[in-house]
Amino acid sequence: MLSDIAAWFITLFVVDPLQAEMREQLDRANASTEIIQQSQRCVASQAPQLLNRAGEDPAWAIATVVGFTFGWTSPAQLLDKGDPNCAAVLGLLQGRDGEGAEV
Template sequence: MQDIIAALISIFLIEPLQANIAERFAEAGVSAQAAGRVATCFSNAAPEILDRAGNEPAWAIGHAIGYWTGASTIDSILADAAPDCLAAVDGESVEPDVA
């Protein structure tokens, strides 16, 4: 059961969040290196997010529904799910791509 929950959270929450972050960075002209650092942060946080989702399914379902319905912003989800990565996103999102 834990594996099924992990797969669903990965498909409906983690992967879309990563795609959204990548899209935001591309639109902002952030360097690939900076975007990679944030992607690594989020990938490193994924096991902790999946663990929390397994222990608190309502938390995970609420965030997934909030994301998909537009009721929750990516920043609010990151602030709760991976606060260190939110700081990385905020810090990197203003860096222009100089390449």
């Protein structure tokens, strides 16, 4: 039961906003169709991993939701850097994070 609630929180407060952030960054960057497709494959592979981890470790889920909601955890930190489909999106997200840090 607790694992189902944790997974729901991850979906509502992390996965959905993560997808929205990725779409926003891709739109802003005028990304190619290939990069958009890679980002969709990235989310398709990463979301189940996040949900599994949330189900196995509810404390991690709560900490991640809080960190992501308050901006302490960046979207790039939640994606697998070893996933080739996430490489282009990670570059965009990390570029945004770097810009925000300079201001």
